[in-house]
Amino acid sequence: MVGATEGPAGFQAVRETNLGIVLRTIRTSAPCSRAVVAASTGLTKATVSSLVAELIDRGLVCETGLVNQRRVGRPGMMLTINGSTLVAIGLEVNVDYLALATMDLLEREVLTRHVAFDARAAGPEECALRLRDLLLEATADPLLRDRPLLGVSVAVPALIDVASGTVSNAPNLGWRGFPLKRRLTDLLADTALAGAPVLVDNDANLGAVAEYRGGHLARTLDLVYLTGEVGIGAGVLMNGEPLRGASGFAGEIGHIPLLKDGPRCACGQRGCLEALAGLDSILRRAVPDLVPDGPVRGSVVESLVAETARRAEADDPTALDALTSAGEWLGRAAATLVNLLNPSAIILGGYFVPLSPWLLPPCREAMAAHSFAPDSGNCRIEPSTLGLSAAARGGAMALIDALDTGSLPLPPGSNAA
């Protein structure tokens, strides 16, 4: 069974919904008074007062001392999201590193960590232990000490069963069927973090969330985030919601067939996008003299990408050819996305970002040429501006977002102590 039936609506459902609505309104309208919230939500002033009081009590909202300057009348007490108490932590597991990002409710980064870690060699159990240590170390930091925790999210480049928090299959990590959420919850049970909600999700999905909330195309409801890591994955947000598919396999854009009888892909097929525009394919063609025989992995990748960019900058024809070709295939894949999903933005992440000056022009051209809708349905395609560990930050943001919808296991009832 997939779709958990929404339970019946009762009192608390109404209350929670409205708490979420007020919270979202306060967030988007920056500093604003109760009266403004009432006017823009349609709720009465009385109800808003009650809801705001509860939000303040929970540490989500606070009154600034400031007042507004209307023409006449009593000035309103301005409200803001309380950025100084609750925090959300996003973790990210990738092939060669672990990352941690902590954000307050204003989505300011409070603390970040980035440590080298060979997740493939270590295996999932060792990785879970390491994640726990990262968490304990971070929460012991003076910046986080005694601040209540909204939750912990973990981004993994894998197929995830989100409901149970299980890593079904992570080809690049060599993991299969590991119950990460349960394991992490157990490991935290004896610590100060006991009881914190844990959310496990796909890295591309969380990257898309990060773009949705923090990128320069923020608040675009229908967007696709393409990860340019060892593989190419797509995180799809439709109407602000992640698209998962029947069994969580959605977004495997790396293996859509683009060229009949094309080059062989690691997946065994021919002519996949990944075989035509994946990192491995680009590097092999762009800097053939430097690429070893086996699969390209680890920190070597970073330097090879840098070298590719350097040569392209110097107008090296081999490098330029490779990038132009990859960009064109990427554009054909983007056109497929446009035709099928009609997103308003496609964002290139990961290693595509440093290469985007050369990838994007042919990519845009191919996308426009193969889109059915005029002007590609107004879809923009641009490099991400978020940098590395976007997925970790996206995870933290997803936790904060969940407050708006009131769908999160209530935030800790942390009354002012």
Added chain:
Amino acid sequence: MVGATEGPAGFQAVRETNLGIVLRTIRTSAPCSRAVVAASTGLTKATVSSLVAELIDRGLVCETGLVNQRRVGRPGMMLTINGSTLVAIGLEVNVDYLALATMDLLEREVLTRHVAFDARAAGPEECALRLRDLLLEATADPLLRDRPLLGVSVAVPALIDVASGTVSNAPNLGWRGFPLKRRLTDLLADTALAGAPVLVDNDANLGAVAEYRGGHLARTLDLVYLTGEVGIGAGVLMNGEPLRGASGFAGEIGHIPLLKDGPRCACGQRGCLEALAGLDSILRRAVPDLVPDGPVRGSVVESLVAETARRAEADDPTALDALTSAGEWLGRAAATLVNLLNPSAIILGGYFVPLSPWLLPPCREAMAAHSFAPDSGNCRIEPSTLGLSAAARGGAMALIDALDTGSLPLPPGSNAA
């Protein structure tokens, strides 16, 4: 503005939600007592009694005289969806016909009409008038006389702005920017149908709804319906909701690029799915001696499709080759769907159905070969069993479905007269 913000929750919101939940429970649990509804929804017996009373009052539910046969205890009064009052009407505009389907709340067909009509030659205004006549004629029929109307839906092979009910662009009809919903509402204003809710949507989307509710794969939450009409369109249901994209262009699968430098498509590009597996392409290759020079249209299509099937049946190599090739390209497109969306079923509709015995085997093979997920993520691909005017019926079903979610402008408060 796209996403209308959900309003704040109030009393009526709760009430409507719960009415919808009870209605859905009664529908799915066939004849069942109030006690069973209470147990399976989590609502109190008292609440269920109140909700059921309202549903009965509105003519949506009725008590059968029958009672259940438990071991001991007072027998329960069985409830059923009331199939004898409310009806929903689905209209369908296609290139060469208009269709009307009427269904009661049990989703039984009450009345259907299918009339030849050249929508391209007639133009949208003439078509709207014809639709009104169809409606008036149908509602005057003894079968529908005096039965309250849930609403009217119109399926159009076009890009639709669902919110306003406007036909943005219908290439095959030659329509652009026609406010069909408004026009139809105005035309009905002086009639007995005044005030009936009108819903306009894409034919592929409504075809998908029809499959979702009535096909042999019914209740599959994530499915794709492929229309094999003059063009190839995809209606995508993800988690039971239609996927529309940022501007309603989603599902234009007919023009995804599959073959670099392939045959030229009517859209101006090369190697689109439609150019490789569209009806025109199939017929030109399968029965080259019969196809005229210009575009193939109208009732000729039907006979050519029949002739193709006949020759394939007789092992004519030309016809078989054409179908095998088309099936293979269809399979590559299906694999793209599987990789990107991970649906649990893909359903072939329209003229693909009579040709499916020859299309499906190569199609299944290609789909399996190019899917990343093992076993294509358990995605089945099968011909539709619904026959023609599936979109009209899907529209009627969509109206009935909307009752469940409580999101429809309340059903007429038709108390028993």
Added chain:
DNA sequence: ATCAATTCGTTCAAACACAAAACTAATGGA
């Protein structure tokens, strides 16, 4: 036949949340 047990559905008071309106508070301007 009678009575206990069981299950169904309704009734009634209570709790809860929002709605509407009156009221207090604070400020600007005449």
Added chain:
DNA sequence: TCCATTAGTTTTGTGTTTGAACGAATTGAT
């Protein structure tokens, strides 16, 4: 000073779910 205006709280009312108690209808045992 007084009034108009806007902000926020208090009060009262309404609608809906909740929970317990009650009456109703049937089975099965005495």
